[in-house]
Amino acid sequence: GQNIDQPTEMTATEGAIVQINCTYQTSGFNGLFWYQQHAGEAPTFLSYNVLDGLEEKGRFSSFLSRSKGYSYLLLKELQMKDSASYLCAVRDQDYQLIWGAGTKLIIKP
Amino acid sequence: IAGITQAPTSQILAAGRRMTLRCTQDMRHNAMYWYRQDLGLGLRLIHYSNTAGTTGKGEVPDGYSVSRANTDDFPLTLASAVPSQTSVYFCASSDSGGGRGLDTQYFGPGTRLTVL
Numbered sequence: 455g456q457n458i459d460q461p462t463e464m465t466a467t468e469g470a471i472v473q474i475n476c477t478y479q480t481s482g483f484n485g486l487f488w489y490q491q492h493a494g495e496a497p498t499f500l501s502y503n504v505l506d507g508l509e510e511k512g513r514f515s516s517f518l519s520r521s522k523g524y525s526y527l528l529l530k531e532l533q534m535k536d537s538a539s540y541l542c543a544v545r546d547q548d549y550q551l552i553w554g555a556g557t558k559l560i561i562k563p
Numbered sequence: 564i565a566g567i568t569q570a571p572t573s574q575i576l577a578a579g580r581r582m583t584l585r586c587t588q589d590m591r592h593n594a595m596y597w598y599r600q601d602l603g604l605g606l607r608l609i610h611y612s613n614t615a616g617t618t619g620k621g622e623v624p625d626g627y628s629v630s631r632a633n634t635d636d637f638p639l640t641l642a643s644a645v646p647s648q649t650s651v652y653f654c655a656s657s658d659s660g661g662g663r664g665l666d667t668q669y670f671g672p673g674t675r676l677t678v679l
Contacts, residue, residue, distance in 0.1 A: 458605060487667075495672070495673075496653060496670035496671060496672050496673055497606070497653070497670050498670070499667045499668070499669070502667070541605070541606070543605075543606075550608060550611075550621070550622075551606075551608070551668065552605075553605030553606040553607070554605050555603055555604055555605045556605065
């Protein structure tokens with residue numbers, strides 16, 4: 455079966471750095487996405503990785519290792535507005551997105 | 564720019580009733596999707612459409628049907644609602660369909676459906 459694993463919940467302090475991990479086992483691989491979802495709202499796109507390595511976009515970076523079936527989302531200089539769930543999704547061999555359950559990130563002052 | 568709209572925002576429905584959730588996008592995207600999101604589970608694909616006139620089944624299609632008569636609209640119908648269909652339903656769209664390239668999915672605001 456296909457599986458995406460993420461921690462259920464993480465807590466971090468405002469101004470700090472947090473790394474959210476995602477491991478996956480899927481039928482094929484055609485890219486990995488990270489989305490942010492605030493409570494009661496729709497998911498919004500954050501990043502996309504299809505090749506190994508680090509993609510940086512402002513305070514957010516995403517890393518991919520295809521050989522290890524592993525990705526992480528790195529959030530720097532955390533702000534209270536970063537409190538949200540972060541969803542990892544992998545596009546499989548049929549080009550369908552397989553979604554993890556999401557990691558709820560709690561930011562404390 | 565509206566993006567994707569969904570209606571209704573929320574609904575309480577008696578079991579056995581028929582219900583259609585509406586989804587409209589104004590981005591001229593080829594592909595559209597319906598997901599359900601339940602607590603503790605990832606988004607699960609119900610049905611999708613890579614282009615107007617075509618539809619496909621996702622991971623959890625039973626009890627749901629869709630149609631894609633034109634590019635903009637992608638309604639989801641529950642023929643006879645059951646309590647297990649209580650969920651938050653998200654409609655999404657993407658440019659190319661079939662997932663080539665980045666093909667980011669953009670989501671509507673969701674419909675919260677409760678079936679009693």
